[in-house]
Amino acid sequence: MNEFVERQISLAWNDPKPAYDVVIVGGGGHGLATAYYLAARHGITNVAVLERKYIGSGNSGRNTTIIRSNYGIPEAVRFYQRSLELYSTLEAETGRWVMHKQKGLLWMAHTEAGVRAERSRATVNTLFGAKTEYVTPQQVKEICPQVDITGSGVWPVMGASYHAEGATARHDRVVWAYAEGAMQRGVHIHQNTAVTGLQMNAGKVTGVQTNNGPIAAKIVVSAVGGHVTTLAAMAGVRLPIRTHPLQAYVTNHYAQSFDAIVASMNLLFYVSQTARGEMLIGAEIDRQPSYSYGAGHHFLQSCSHRAITVLPFLRNLRIVRQWTGVCDMSADYSPVMGVTGVDGFYVTTGWGTWGFKAIPAGGEQMAELVATGVTPELIAPFALDRFARDRTMADRGSAGTH
Numbered sequence: 001m002n003e004f005v006e007r008q009i010s011l012a013w014n015d016p017k018p019a020y021d022v023v024i025v026g027g028g029g030h031g032l033a034t035a036y037y038l039a040a041r042h043g044i045t046n047v048a049v050l051e052r053k054y055i056g057s058g059n060s061g062r063n064t065t066i067i068r069s070n071y072g073i074p075e076a077v078r079f080y081q082r083s084l085e086l087y088s089t090l091e092a093e094t095g096r097w098v099m100h101k102q103k104g105l106l107w108m109a110h111t112e113a114g115v116r117a118e119r120s121r122a123t124v125n126t127l128f129g130a131k132t133e134y135v136t137p138q139q140v141k142e143i144c145p146q147v148d149i150t151g152s153g154v155w156p157v158m159g160a161s162y163h164a165e166g167a168t169a170r171h172d173r174v175v176w177a178y179a180e181g182a183m184q185r186g187v188h189i190h191q192n193t194a195v196t197g198l199q200m201n202a203g204k205v206t207g208v209q210t211n212n213g214p215i216a217a218k219i220v221v222s223a224v225g226g227h228v229t230t231l232a233a234m235a236g237v238r239l240p241i242r243t244h245p246l247q248a249y250v251t252n253h254y255a256q257s258f259d260a261i262v263a264s265m266n267l268l269f270y271v272s273q274t275a276r277g278e279m280l281i282g283a284e285i286d287r288q289p290s291y292s293y294g295a296g297h298h299f300l301q302s303c304s305h306r307a308i309t310v311l312p313f314l315r316n317l318r319i320v321r322q323w324t325g326v327c328d329m330s331a332d333y334s335p336v337m338g339v340t341g342v343d344g345f346y347v348t349t350g351w352g353t354w355g356f357k358a359i360p361a362g363g364e365q366m367a368e369l370v371a372t373g374v375t376p377e378l379i380a381p382f383a384l385d386r387f388a389r390d391r392t393m394a395d396r397g398s399a400g401t402h
């Protein structure tokens with residue numbers, strides 16, 4: 001599919017009703033995908049998505065669009081592989097061009113420990129359904145000729161894991177594909193509608209208070225990205241989440257020839273090329289938890305320095321744009337999906353720096369939970385109560401930003 005065969009769609013923006021079966025707070029990818037799958041897979045359409053700004057204004061419109069399933073623990077590999085598969089058929093399912101492109105992803109190692117980690121990643125991935133192999137420095141050079149495998153003589157590339165199915169998709173198109181699909185089936189989306197409180201009765205969530213008045217709901221789903229601790233606190237739920245800013249930037253145009261996605265697990269940066277030819281670069285979260293959307297020169301300097309060590313051609317480019325999102329970082333670097341212990345109140349959170357790739361599977365699975373009241377097997381390991389049960393899903397090394 002391409003932009004010339006896209007259909008024009010006229011959407012009906014409705015006034016809020018006083019009550020819905022399901023209210024989803026947050027018009028990012030996860031909230032909208034949950035609404036879409038509720039309508040498309042379960043025929044539940046008396047649903048509202050409430051977004052305090054415009055849809056996609058949170059992290060879903062700010063990320064570096066990398067889609068992969070090369071995680072380090074079996075539960076995560078299975079979950080993200082499902083998402084990767086849903087992404088590959090999303091254009092056919094929604095009829096919208098989301099610019100999905102399989103590129104292959106190199107995770108380079110520069111130390112003996114890094115080599116062991118990437119070898120073990122390839123093994124775990126292969127065992128649980130993701131296509132990842134260990135490759136030598138010479139193979140790295142063949143896959144991405146721009147890589148200086150001597151690492152400027154400082155950080156030589158000692159090997160890498162290569163995840164052939166690694167891909168990208170245009171983030172705001174993904175948001176709009178789900179939004180349009182949901183609205184066409186009868187879901188209401190209300191922008192400029194901030195949830196300021198939760199209505200509760202006898203320990204059960206019964207609706208939301210918004211800047212435009214109250215809305216009753218049988219079920220409220222929190223999908224508010226980095227603002228989740230505030231919203232959950234309204235229901236008396238304490239989450240093992242901290243919010244950290246994450247920055248990214250793009251350079252001016254470079255000739256279209258950088259086909260793979262390249263990341264360094266020791267130097268903590270990742271690079272891909274956009275359809276416009278910009279080099280898109282990201283790195284680790286800001287250490288200090290905060291809700292700040294400020295972008296700093298220190299980040300640009302430090303990240304560029306590391307990236308140029310392995311990709312020297314970058315030094316000839318100019319940085320043209322930089323931005324920040326605020327990420328819901330969970331204590332074990334895995335998502336938190338499902339029931340909360342408060343009747344009628346569900347969360348999809350802990351998406352940190354890795355939740356764009358999870359939008360299709362996260363939405364599909366949350367919709368199944370809301371529709372059936374039963375936690376699907378695929379997301380059961382990511383339940384909130386794992387922290388109380390001492391069953392954390394520790395996978396820090398797969399965040400890509402640690």
Ligand SMILES: Cc1cc2nc3c(=O)[nH]c(=O)nc-3n(C[C@H](O)[C@H](O)[C@H](O)COP(=O)(O)OP(=O)(O)OC[C@H]3O[C@@H](n4cnc5c(N)ncnc54)[C@H](O)[C@@H]3O)c2cc1C
Pocket residue numbers: 025026027028029030031050051052053054055056057058059060061062063064065066067193194195196223224225226227231246247248282323324325326327348349351352353354355356357358
């Ligand atoms: C710079 C950067 C790079 C990233 N790169 C990648 C990547 O390459 N691959 C990847 O998989 N992930 C990546 N991520 C992470 C990914 O973007 C997020 O995990 C994902 O988008 C989360 O989606 P979401 O729907 O949960 O949250 P969001 O998209 O943040 O949506 C939450 C929405 O809730 C709204 N909201 C908040 N509070 C309220 C309220 N009280 N009432 C109503 N609405 C409210 C917000 O306005 C927002 O629109 C990156 C993130 C950043 C910041």
